[in-house]
Amino acid sequence: MSISKQIIKNTLIYFLLIFGYMYLYLVDIDQILFPQENMEVKSKIDFVYQQF
Amino acid sequence: MKLHDTLPFVSSEFYYFIAIAVCLFLVAKIGFKKWISYRWLLALVIFSFIVLLCPKPIQFGFLIVYLYLALLLLRKFYKHQNIILPMLVLATPMIFMKTLGVFPEDTKSTFIISAKNIIQIIGLSYIIFKVIGLYIDERRSATKIAFVDFFNFTAFVPSLLIGPLDRFQRFNSDVKNGYENITAELFLQGWSNFIKGLLFKFIIAEALHRLILSHLTDDGTITYHLLYMYTYLFYLFFDFAGYSLLAIGFGNFIGINVPINFDKPFLAVNPKEFWKRWHKTLGDWLNDYFFKPIFKYFTTKQIFTSIQRQSIALFLTFSLMGFWNGFKLHYILSGMLFGLYSVTHNYYIYKCKVAGKDVVFGKLNPILVKIISIILMFNSVAFAIYLFSGKIL
Helix, strand or coil: CCHHHHHHHHHHHHHHHHHHHHHHHHCCHHHHHCCCCCCCCCCCCCCCCCCC | CCCCCCCCCCCHHHHHHHHHHHHHHHHHHHHHCCCCCHHHHHHHHHHHHHHHHCCCHHHHHHHHHHHHHHHHHHHHHCCCCCCHHHHHHHHHHHHHHHHHCCCCCCCCCHHHHHHHHHHCCCCHHHHHHHHHHHHHHHCCCCCCCCHHHHHHHHCCHHHCCCCCCCCHHHHHHHHHHHHHHCCHHHHHHHHHHHHHHHHHHHHHHHHHHHHHHHHCCCCCCHHHHHHHHHHHHHHHHHHHHHHHHHHHHHHHHCCCCCCCCCCCHHHCCCHHHHHHHCCHHHHHHHHHHHHHHHHHHHHHHCCCCHHHHHHHHHHHHHHHHHHHHCCCHHHHHHHHHHHHHHHHHHHHHHHHHHHCCCCCCCCCCHHHHHHHHHHHHHHHHHHHHHHHHCCCC
């Protein structure tokens, strides 16, 4: 992969990571989008495909 | 900080553990490699995780010891070609655990509750798959497998929970290279994988779950089912691929080249290619230790034609995968459906070979054929994964 492509890719990844973190974990965007739904929907625990 | 309550990559405690482990390896590489060898430091780090953070450390220890002793005894005393018995011996804890999974969560039977409490050990399935692979690969070898190497391989923390499934020889060659493997290049590669893993799991999968899946209301319409099916597929992919990338990243930090597990699976044009791109290490494992032995058995016994042997072996292999996911109807049917896809594709290849032309697409433009194949495969996978989710059964 060329250096410019690598830079664009990394910028996008870090941008999404920082903004995603802000909106999902600091701002709690789902509480703003769905204020009427008083439910706990966070899925931070456990991976879907987790096997014992 | 809670003790014995931390699964890999799930809680903040685990990320502190990663930081401490990486620092230990770096410090040892710089100044203490004469004092402690790489394999013993790795064992120490894994042991620390089990003793301090891992749920049910005693049961975990017993499982590792049971599997090591079973491996030693099988290698020493079992000389038959047939590998079914050794596989069953090694897989007994997993079969027992999966059987207990059939009973409802709210069962009142104290026996079932106690048995579940004992046998539900994190990473049990993956540990057993690794040991079965190790036994099959090494059963004719006279090389002694030291407990510390077995322990490092089976209990390797990054891939403990949901893979990737590594092979003993490959893993051990990294361990033998030891501190030499800890390089700036591999560290940067690990960082890239780790950051991507965080993005996949904690941002994209989380957003899909919190902003879409959780708010879908089952009104019985086809729109609901289609929306759920496609969102769940992407959710599962980002969650699972995210874990794999985190595991690869952590492995890279400490000098282990954990094999890749996902490689743009939605660009696959057929089932065979799909399993080379989605949970690749499980696909390879099933191919080497299940499909090939079954096919070889049929060939030796001279039963069925070649295409029938391949198809039966394929169907059985994917059905096993379904059973492995759990003794529940939706898991089993999903595995069988993947088997059916592979069998259908296998017959299609066979018919094309016999006819000397593409029996479905004829002389259609190859690029168009590729696009149609990708769309077909993507939707077939989406349906099978939807079945797997248990939403419709």
